[in-house]
Amino acid sequence: EAGVAQSPRYKIIEKRQSVAFWCNPISGHATLYWYQQILGQGPKLLIQFQNNGVVDDSQLPKDRFSAERLKGVDSTLKIQPAKLEDSAVYLCASSFFSSGRKNTGELFFGEGSRLTVL
């Protein structure tokens, strides 16, 4: 079974430039997450999709970050304009199901996209 695919693996940009990251989740996984992991910290949830609908974007800096999940499969996370503090690894994860009543378990992560903003 193929895992979660992410690209690019590495990206270096100047501040105020834009960048986009792509994620292809595991086939059949309805829930998709974007996490931000700053060096030395735990992953922080940016946005959670259930199929193609957003269920949580409370920690997404909406003035500069946007994300979409077209057709409930692939997802793109965009940053425009980037700031120095956006330097981090952006992790995409998927899970089979996350119901309203019970957490059903395991998140499957991609290898991440490392962003450096100069």
Added chain:
Amino acid sequence: QQQVKQSPQSLIVQKGGISIINCAYENTAFDYFPWYQQFPGKGPALLIAIRPDVSEKKEGRFTISFNKSAKQFSLHIMDSQPGDSATYFCAAPGRNTGGFKTIFGAGTRLFVKA
């Protein structure tokens, strides 16, 4: 803001020793408590998880101990090996409008000395 508090921040253990990492959570509605392992340059991967209807779960050298009344759970790595050197994250579900999200602790960087 819901939180998951993890300690210690870093840990150095001799080969063959026991590594213990602790985690405290806030919301009593949580029903799934995983530990994730992350190697450099890789995404986190599920190591072991427990549901609160049991107090302990063991898989090989890895054991989760769960204390519901104290709202704490811990990871024990027996006979620690250099290959266990990684960052470990505890996690717990938090509520959102769509149901549940997974909140991670800050991580514990484990180094096992050969």
